[in-house]
Amino acid sequence: MSRPLNFGVFYAPFHPYGQDPTLALEYDLERIEALDRFGFDEAWVGEHHSGGYELIGSPEIFIAAAAQRTKNIRLGTGVVSMPYHHPWLLADRICLLDHLTRGRLIFGTGPGALPTDAFVMGIDPVEQRRRHEEALEAVTALFSSEEPVTRETDWFTMREARLQLRPYQWPHPEIAVAAMVSPSGPRLAGQYGASLLSLSMSAAAEGFAAIGNAWGIVEEQAAKAGRPAPDRSTWRVLGQMHIAETREQAVEDCRHGLRDFANYFGGGAGFVPLADGGDGEVSDTAFIEQYAASGRAMIGTPDDAIAYVEKLLDQSGGFGTFLQLGHDWAAPAATIESYRLFARHVIPHFKGRLAAPKASHDWAVGKREQIFGRAGEAVVNAIKSHAVEQAGAAPQQQGQA
Numbered sequence: 001m002s003r004p005l006n007f008g009v010f011y012a013p014f015h016p017y018g019q020d021p022t023l024a025l026e027y028d029l030e031r032i033e034a035l036d037r038f039g040f041d042e043a044w045v046g047e048h049h050s051g052g053y054e055l056i057g058s059p060e061i062f063i064a065a066a067a068q069r070t071k072n073i074r075l076g077t078g079v080v081s082m083p084y085h086h087p088w089l090l091a092d093r094i095c096l097l098d099h100l101t102r103g104r105l106i107f108g109t110g111p112g113a114l115p116t117d118a119f120v121m122g123i124d125p126v127e128q129r130r131r132h133e134e135a136l137e138a139v140t141a142l143f144s145s146e147e148p149v150t151r152e153t154d155w156f157t158m159r160e161a162r163l164q165l166r167p168y169q170w171p172h173p174e175i176a177v178a179a180m181v182s183p184s185g186p187r188l189a190g191q192y193g194a195s196l197l198s199l200s201m202s203a204a205a206e207g208f209a210a211i212g213n214a215w216g217i218v219e220e221q222a223a224k225a226g227r228p229a230p231d232r233s234t235w236r237v238l239g240q241m242h243i244a245e246t247r248e249q250a251v252e253d254c255r256h257g258l259r260d261f262a263n264y265f266g267g268g269a270g271f272v273p274l275a276d277g278g279d280g281e282v283s284d285t286a287f288i289e290q291y292a293a294s295g296r297a298m299i300g301t302p303d304d305a306i307a308y309v310e311k312l313l314d315q316s317g318g319f320g321t322f323l324q325l326g327h328d329w330a331a332p333a334a335t336i337e338s339y340r341l342f343a344r345h346v347i348p349h350f351k352g353r354l355a356a357p358k359a360s361h362d363w364a365v366g367k368r369e370q371i372f373g374r375a376g377e378a379v380v381n382a383i384k385s386h387a388v389e390q391a392g393a394a395p396q397q398q399g400q401a
Helices: 021-038 059-069 087-100 115-120 125-144 184-192 211-224 247-254 258-262 284-293 302-316 332-351 355-366 368-400
Strands: 006-011 042-045 074-077 105-110 149-152 157-161 174-179 195-198 236-239 241-243 298-300 321-326
Touching: 006 021, 006 332, 021 042, 021 059, 021 332, 042 059, 042 105, 042 321, 059 074, 059 087, 087 105, 087 125, 087 157, 105 125, 105 195, 115 125, 125 149, 125 174, 125 184, 174 184, 184 195, 184 211, 195 211, 211 302, 236 302, 241 247, 241 302, 241 332, 247 284, 247 298, 247 332, 258 284, 284 298, 298 302, 302 332, 355 368
Parallel strands: 006 042, 006 321, 042 074, 074 105, 105 174, 174 195, 195 236, 236 321, 241 298
Antiparallel strands: 149 157
């Protein structure tokens, strides 16, 4: 029996300006509560500081709130932009959050995707990947070492640093490295034995972002580092989708906000490959259908979703978790319904939960003549016995009268 696939949702999140930000954040919490009820495995929360769409500046604070509202779902930082933080302070916060979530935390890391964030802090985007690796090495050392850790770089200093609070999970929370366009994510995953978080958001992606290429880089770098490659079950792949009972309804749902999403930052948030929403000459319905036909997204039914995930599995050679992108394409009620349909039809298909009940039912049907006939005979005999007993009791009752 193959390992069941896991499922989650990745929230940057994307909220077009014009919404009340307080209510938008509450909606994000409510969605994660719904995922927990529906049996999703994971929810991821991003870190962004500019642009006006991705409103969560601290995934750690948000996850602490979400943990109080949920019971089982694992919660991932999606992701902490490592060059923005001193590694010692970040490691300390992650350990605290690991305790507050009782070990449901996944520590997702990345170099930072919004160039505007880096610009405000005076960080050269060319330096972000190097700083990500330096910070990742330092945090990993703090998690793993009981001895003081000293590091000196051109952007942070640690002198005899140690963690006064050890992680709740042993030896530490799962560490995941984000990959979007360049090979740096897969390289780090292989070098450090970390999980890979593929966020290209497009089944049609090419080059290093293509899921058919990513795992080969992980294995190559793991071999160079002299370590076994991480198991494919630790690999998470992101896709864009919205489902409804019919394809027509799914398209209609997406008229709510897909075009706004596609126009974020003029058709591209940093390096995120979003479509251009156009100048309005194409109708919303036609645009949505074109967007889905491009291979960037799946907009359809639960059966379409199953086929979409199976295609990704074939392209990649296998991974452990499929993450949907959290978006505002549809109104809240339609979005929650999309999650419910996914949980009802798609998740059990890939978890292997449908085969056992069907096998039991088919077995029972096959035994119908052999077993159910005898059971029916037993019922008839019981009725006859009761009737005979009642008939014998009647004369006695008359004599007593």
